[in-house]
Amino acid sequence: MTEAEPPPPLDPAELGAYFALIEVSSLLRHTVEQQLRDAGDLSYVQFQLLATLGDAADGSRRMTELADGVVYSRSGLTYQVGLLEKAGLVARGPSAEDDRGVTVTITAAGRDVLARVFPGHIDVLRQLFLEPLAPEDVDSLARVLTVVRDHMRAIPPRSAKPRRKGTARQSPPGGGA
């Protein structure tokens, strides 16, 4: 029971940063989603997936890598990749070294769609997000948020949280403190 800690009120700045972060990301995501729907009939997740794949050297990623990149449940990923595959925008194939792995590759049609929606996407970003910011603001935002991102990524298990089977499992070897 470690909870005799001092009561934790947050600074106004801390609260402000938190609320503004949530609000901004929600609003942004919402607007972007509409844009993507119009321009290419893509959901935001689908766009993120295609963009991630398009960014990869050979246009391929493992399912797990995709799930890690986009914060998403495994099952949801399976569903969306299924949709993208059905639409012909990606292809699924076996993984080279690991027979249980699945490699997802973006198709030419996928790159097409990506190219079609990207300009509008950037437009929305500019108008809604970047417009009121000075270059230095953008810099500082990028810097600070990157620090937070790295911190968050370092804390929890990246994906595949330990699967609780029956009763308490002993801690596996490799105990780092």
Added chain:
Amino acid sequence: MTEAEPPPPLDPAELGAYFALIEVSSLLRHTVEQQLRDAGDLSYVQFQLLATLGDAADGSRRMTELADGVVYSRSGLTYQVGLLEKAGLVARGPSAEDDRGVTVTITAAGRDVLARVFPGHIDVLRQLFLEPLAPEDVDSLARVLTVVRDHMRAIPPRSAKPRRKGTARQSPPGGGA
């Protein structure tokens, strides 16, 4: 005058700010959601609603105000408020001056739950979000994000997007000609 605008590539800093923003908010939201589920059996939206109500002077808000505060669809709001009401955490009542309005009020039980989950919520925020940041970082984050938020709120209609606005709705009936 259509849009012969130059192709718009984004700075690395701009891209970085955008991606980090999305990623951070997703990760944060995800973790917070788990915490809330454990501590008080609340979804994130439900927590936001209770928090908004708890913040109001008399613990009451109109549905529309709630939908504005939390970025959310009207129907989703109806659903979640219904859940909260069923759980006894809020009460619905008629609106004072507008008979089509509905006033939502947080109950004592609602405040209870809020008080129970809040400490853990703040804990998560500190550990995941604030920990790696210097006070000046938090300040700058709050400042910049607030600017963006205000900008975003100013652009589109706050809520209730015009139901059939847009095209030719211009001609008033009185055109005596």
Added chain:
DNA sequence: GAGTAGTGCTTCGAATTCGAAGCACTGGGG
């Protein structure tokens, strides 16, 4: 080479989400 734990992905059922359509009421004109 068999056994056991751990990982990669999918299937399944249940809950949540949204947009469109509908109902109830307000406000401005004729």
Added chain:
DNA sequence: CCCCAGTGCTTCGAATTCGAAGCACTACTC
């Protein structure tokens, strides 16, 4: 007073989401 457009909220159906359970395979141990 009645009509019409506009707003506030809910209902409806369809799509998306997640977690738990399951199957297939790898890695490690003996």
